[in-house]
Structure formats: C-alpha cells, structure tokens
Amino acid sequence: MSEPSESPLVLVHRTPTLTYMDDHLSRNFRLLKTYASPDPLPVFLSRHAATVTAFVNIGRLKIDAELLSHLPSLQLLVCTCVGTDHVDLAECKRLGIAVTNAGDAFSDDVADCAVGLLISVLRRISVGDRYVRSGKWAKLGEFQLGTKVSGKRVGIVGMGTIGSRIAKRLEPFGCIISYNARTQKQSIPYRYYSDVLSLAADNDVLVLCCSLTDQTRHVVNREVMESLGKEGVIINVGRGGLVDEKEMVKCLVEGVIGGAGLDVFEKEPQVPEELFGLDNVVLSPHAAVATPGALESVASVAIANLKAFFSNQPLVSPVRLG
C-alpha cells in the first residue's frame, strides 16, 4: 500500500448531503475538494485543478465544455449515476477524457423500484393504503377493483443492465416481455421492436429505462401514448426527458392512457401538480437508487475505477463515448 504522501490526487465534487463516499475516497487518495472552498467552481478549478488527472463527480453536476476547459490535465471522469446525460460526452471524447459510470451498482434497486411502481399502479396499492388509513374502508366498504399484473404484455424501452433485470423479475409473473433498444440483442429471447410506437401498440405496459440522448428525448410522445391506449400504463425509471411530460399529463387527465408510475421528471424536483390528485398515478422522488446498499455499491465501483486508472488497468465501468 502506498505512503499517504504518494497517494494520487483526485478532484471531488459533491453536494452537502452526498457524503457517503467521503471515507472511501480519503482512505485511498489525496483529495482536492471543490466543496471545501468558498470560491465559485470555475475559479476554484482554475486556481487549484490544473494538474488534476481524475475527477469524481458525486451527483449530477453538469460537465460541459466550459467546465472542462478549466481541467487541462483531466484524463478520467468518474460519475456516480448510470445515466450520463449531464455530461458532454462528445467533448470528453474530443479531449481524450475517459468516463465511467455506476455500472451495475444499483441496477437491482432500480429494477425493484420499477416493478414496485408497476404493481402499485395496477393493484392500486398507494391509494388503497390511503383508503384504509383515512378510515374509509370501515365507513364506505368495498374498494374499487384493480387490474391483474400477471400475464400483462410489458414493453421495455432499453435493454441494458436495468432493462434486463426488470425483464428477469417480471418473467415469473407470466408477463410477456418485448423490447426496443438501439440494436437488437441476439442473446436474449424477447421479441424486438425497432421503434417505440409499434412497441406501445402491442403492449399493456411501457417501461422506460434507456439512456437520455438526443435520439431518445421525448421518445414517448402523444402518438406513442395514444398507441399504448386507455388501459396502458407508463413506468419511467430512466430520465424525465424520455417523455413529453406536458402531453403525458394531458393524456393522464383525459384518460388517453390508464396510469403511470414515475420516478423521474423533466425538471426535478418540480412535478406537474395536475398529477397530485390522480389515484392511477404513483410518484416517487427519484428514489430508485436510494438504498444504503446501492450507495455502498456505487462507492465501490467509483474506487475500483480510480484504482484501475492509477495503475493503468482497464476501467471497470467505462461509458462508450459514441
């Protein structure tokens, strides 16, 4: 193990509450902490970060060309999300900066959340719990029937680490799985659809878990929702930007689609208030990754990527830069 004075220097940025990696990082590296300085970020970087080769971005700080211009020696950007839509990947590629993400660290948790939202929407769990707690069951009696989950046709948009885990969880429910992805995957047994519109037409549920890119922005638009139909349900554990949120709100209020389970939104933490009164909608505050186990896993992956970088080994969870 190297002497503390020989530990590599790592630039770290985080918000005040995201402290889960502090110990892991300080045990293994010398840290340059953006958050320990009163300087505005660009000033701090210009003053102190000229020789930094590795940067850990804990959270979703936007990494654009302007910010990168203050890091002339940067070779590695470690992100703690799976999604990297907050990073200018093209600029990283141009500058020769490798990018890593959270890999599989919390894919199980996101998949669990997606299935939980799906069952909660169809079986009316959230509204049922409120019904009992408010005393309505004793007073008013029978609760409105829900919809069967088992056997439903589920179309998954994005068949990466998260989509494949969602499919694995829904198979024992007898759900019929199909998917849309950038390319068909020969190794998996589910039916492939080359576009989201036709996927929606043939499914009862649409689960969104693909990355947000220029190609996938608003991939779920009004036309797709009309195709999904009035019994159809959208589950979004990807990014808010995958859905035309204004149109989705209208479709839910007007009954164009049957319901939604949403963990992400276009302008978090703002959520369209028209959704607040809808019993067929279950909302979650981007909490799909929020278990202690997940954070431990993310920390491990981040440290592993840094160690690999500093010892010239292959990175653990590199992001393809297109």
Add this chain to the structure above:
Amino acid sequence: MESIGVLMMCPMNAYLENELQKRYNLHRFWTCPEKPAFLETHRNSIRAIVGNASAGADAQLIDDLPKLEIISSFSVGLDRIDLGKCKEKGIRVTNTPDVLTEDVADLAIGLILALLRRLCQCDSYVKSGKWKYGDFKLTTKFSGKSVGIIGLGRIGTAIAKRAQGFSCPINYYSRTEKPDVGYKYYPTVVELAQNSDILVVACPLTDETRHIVNRQVMDALGPKGVLINIGRGPHVDEKELVKALTEGRLGGAGLDVFEEEPHVPEELFGLENVVLLPHVGSATVETRNAMADLVVGNLEAHFAGKPLLTQVV
C-alpha cells in the same frame, strides 16, 4: 319447475349477483331486516348458499336450512364454513382455487416492495409538494433478502417463484417437508422467522394455524424483519402485532387482512413502516369475473347432476 332458492351471504360482486339472479331465486341475506324470520319462511326453498371470505355458513345456519345441498364460496379460503358439519350432513362445498393464485402472489410481492421501498410514503411525499425542500430518505433493498413462506401451497409456491426473480433465497414452513422444491425447510415457524428477513403468511386458516404468527415469532423476526399477511387476519395475533410495531420490536408489516375487517387497529394509521390494504388479494376485474364464473359453474353443475368443477367437500 320450482325455482331454486340461493342465499347470498353479503354483497361481493355485481356480475356474480346478476348471473345468480338470472338462473335462480336469489335471496340477498344482507337486505333481510329480520334474519331468523326470513330463514323460517324460506327454509324449505333454499338449496344453495353463496359465501365469501367475510361470511359463509356456520353450524347454526346449516341446521336452519334443511334443504341445503351445496355451499359455493366466492373465495379459496374456507374458514367461514363449518366443513365438519357439511361432511356430516352430506352438503357439498366448492371454492375458487387457481384463478386467484396469481393475483394474491402478485399482491404479496407488491406489499413487500411498497413496504421496503416506502412507495406509499414516496407517493405522498411528492404529491404533498415536499420534494422541493429535500430528497426523501434512504429505504431498504428488496433484491437478495431472504423470504420465509408459511405454507407452500398454490399461493406460497407462486410467491416463491416471483421472489426468486429478485434473487431472494427462499425458506418455508409447512405441515410436511417437500423434498423436491429446492427451498430450505424449517420445522417450526419460529425458526423460519429467525432465518428470514421477510415472513409471508400463505397457509389456510384452520384451528391449528390461528395465531400462528404470535409474539414469539414476531420477536424472532425482529426489528429488521418484516411480516406480510395475505392469508387471513386471525393468522396473526393482531394485538401483539400492534405492540410489536409501535414498540419497534418488529421492523414492519404489509397487511391485506385483519382480524375484524373492515376494522383496522388505529394505532397502525400513523406508522410509516406498515402498508395497509382493504383485503384486495383477488380484487382485480379479471380475477373476480373468473371467480364468479366458477361459483356459477359449480352451482350449475350440481343442479344438473354433473361433476362439480372445484369440489372441496
């Protein structure tokens, strides 16, 4: 032809009521102002009872209806019917197995996820506008947790299969060990609870299984363990459950059934580590229709002298 009298014990399903009304002389027991007088008047014309999870037929009612031939339950559970008395008098009993297995198993998993991941609280958190002021706290992972199932029948097996999709090791307790299932058997419920993160009740309610989840079991499950009840309220010592939860000795509970439905102990209403549902295990449009068809199908078969579809007694 003399019309067949069918006594329906409580409101349960509009479609079922209509189908029975079309075929038989349907008596809605809950609308009778004087039940003893009603039974006296109609004792010789009622040949069938339709019950459910809330109301069936005890020994007294069976004695009051000398022409009773068949009880067709709109449920798979038979705890509301005096089966011994039926056997004694040659009264046939049918229920609705299989058609509701998936719904109940789906709900068990839904309760686990809603409880561990605090989905109901998350929903309220966002809908009350609180997210603007800060993130919700961390919750508990489901994948990989050990699931202990009391009763490995149709429903218990369906729950096990679903939990395996979440990489959960499966443990179980049942009256006899099942050698080929590939799950770990525990000879007592206490040992099952000691060795499981999540305890699920999925056995029938009988004299032997009443309060099968008692204080000792809850203590074995402990402050990190959770209880899921999709069986019958009396499976669990509800008074002890409320104490265990309010005192923090039990980590949480997802409950679809209660000892005195629709009454639920109000001490539970303020707890964040519970999910409470109004007995909706089989409450989907698809399944209730299938259950209704089975009830009607059994009655039709009986009165036509054909083999019953889902006979229990």
